[in-house]
Amino acid sequence: MTHYLYERPHTLVPLTFFARRYDSAKSSISEDLGIVRRTFAARGTGILETIPGAAGGVRFIPTISPQDAQTFIQEMTDRLEEPNRLLPGGYVYLSDLLGQPDVLRKVGRLIATQYVDQSIDAVMTVATKGVPIAQSVSMYLNVPFVIVRRDSKITEGSTVSVNYVSGSSERVEKMELSKRSLPRGSRVLVVDDFMKGGGTVNGMKSLIEEFEAELVGVTVFAESAFNGERVIDDYTALLAVDEVNSRDESIHVRPGNYLQRAFGDQLTK
Amino acid sequence: MTHYLYERPHTLVPLTFFARRYDSAKSSISEDLGIVRRTFAARGTGILETIPGAAGGVRFIPTISPQDAQTFIQEMTDRLEEPNRLLPGGYVYLSDLLGQPDVLRKVGRLIATQYVDQSIDAVMTVATKGVPIAQSVSMYLNVPFVIVRRDSKITEGSTVSVNYVSGSSERVEKMELSKRSLPRGSRVLVVDDFMKGGGTVNGMKSLIEEFEAELVGVTVFAESAFNGERVIDDYTALLAVDEVNSRDESIHVRPGNYLQRAFGDQLTK
Structure with a gap:
């Protein structure tokens, strides 16, 4: 997921996409994204933005500390x-x-x-x-x-x-x-x-x-x-x-x- | 780790570096890298090359399927x-x-x-x-x-x-x-x-x-x-x-x- 997001900065990716891609429940995708978010924030790599709702998803915004x-x-x-x-x-x-x-x-x-x-x-x-x-x-x-x-x-x-x-x-x-x-x-x-x-x-x-x-x-x-x-x-x-x-x-x-x-x-x- | 490797393609990163960075044992880093390697290979994202020995480490080579x-x-x-x-x-x-x-x-x-x-x-x-x-x-x-x-x-x-x-x-x-x-x-x-x-x-x-x-x-x-x-x-x-x-x-x-x-x-x- 990290890699997928990394290749598509600023692009909204629906959670359902990841759920289908990795054949997992949306809840476990959410959990994993939480880990990715904290790692990104701790390393100053970027922001993982979550947009809730049916049209929502997750978006990676690369930054530097x-x-x-x-x-x-x-x-x-x-x-x-x-x-x-x-x-x-x-x-x-x-x-x-x-x-x-x-x-x-x-x-x-x-x-x-x-x-x-x-x-x-x-x-x-x-x-x-x-x-x-x-x-x-x-x-x-x-x-x-x-x-x-x-x-x-x-x-x-x-x-x-x-x-x-x-x-x-x-x-x-x-x-x-x-x-x-x-x-x-x-x-x-x-x-x-x-x-x-x-x-x-x-x-x-x-x-x-x-x-x-x-x-x-x-x-x-x-x-x-x-x-x-x-x-x-x-x-x-x-x-x-x-x-x-x-x-x-x-x-x-x-x-x-x-x-x-x-x-x-x-x-x- | 995915992100770190991704930002440094073709660069040899020693396992001890990751072990220190994430405060984990080298064996669990090895295990995680195994997962990354299989994911990369399955998605055609690239090759994760492992060089054994003291001067060894891991190197990410981006490719396309x-x-x-x-x-x-x-x-x-x-x-x-x-x-x-x-x-x-x-x-x-x-x-x-x-x-x-x-x-x-x-x-x-x-x-x-x-x-x-x-x-x-x-x-x-x-x-x-x-x-x-x-x-x-x-x-x-x-x-x-x-x-x-x-x-x-x-x-x-x-x-x-x-x-x-x-x-x-x-x-x-x-x-x-x-x-x-x-x-x-x-x-x-x-x-x-x-x-x-x-x-x-x-x-x-x-x-x-x-x-x-x-x-x-x-x-x-x-x-x-x-x-x-x-x-x-x-x-x-x-x-x-x-x-x-x-x-x-x-x-x-x-x-x-x-x-x-x-x-x-x-x-x-």
């Missing part, structure tokens, strides 16, 4: 400070981390936990490096993800495009999204790997408006120090890259505002 | 034949399917099952649409994935690039991969969403040679009928798009060679 989240963010802070991550222009190399399944699983669970009380219809990101994060969050929220592209591709069909100002380079650029990929009125969570000036995220905000959809929140893996005014102020970052010093090849990273935003007072610091 | 694989491929065949997927130029719209977490989970499990007996160090794909497939396979194999790009990005650091002939358009193009992303000697599995002439996959093959790595196999979500000689002949496709008729807006899709290649005689047809 504040302690595990804190440990993971500390771990990432250390990894990001590795000096060989420094790239010309003050960029930080992240592709190895965002290609590791265990890192992505954690990132997905962290971001999904933050929005656990909100209803979300789709996760949005921009190609290419935001895709692994969007996909991982989408797995844990069990909603589709959509990929905004900077280049038009024939395999997308008709698209809607917007212009946006890339904050760090002050250039006007274009991004577009396949017309059929986002139904009107969708509640959208925007995620990305890295945020400097916020121009890209702002572009996605405009796109969401064009689709008459609604922005629920913005969470990025890492934000970097930015000289100037950010065009986005309401966002969450797991990590904050404070300073990149090309001369002595050092990178200073600290936890972003994620822990505060996701857990608030729950954290004992 | 031939029957579930067949059902899923049939389902996808029907979905791909939906007439509104037809795009100008004979292309087929796939982005909605490859943005659905449940579809991606199945695709990942299918491809991981095919290579379950091989040792694989990394999954490779080309940006952007192969990424979700690569990530999903990487989750089930628990190895990193690397993304080859057609455009150079400053956030990748030094890259190695190769030229390749795009089979369908006969143009020479360039693709590149960050130098640090693939260690020499890696055993690489190539995946992609769609294959026409095989030029892109061939480009990835050249890249793998440049990195002095080894190609283990090629699996694509869908192959399409191609007028001419394919530059790649040894590959697996989950689905085969036989004919796209723009006049009456029909698409003919059939299962690809996946079932035959992954399960051979195991399938009772």
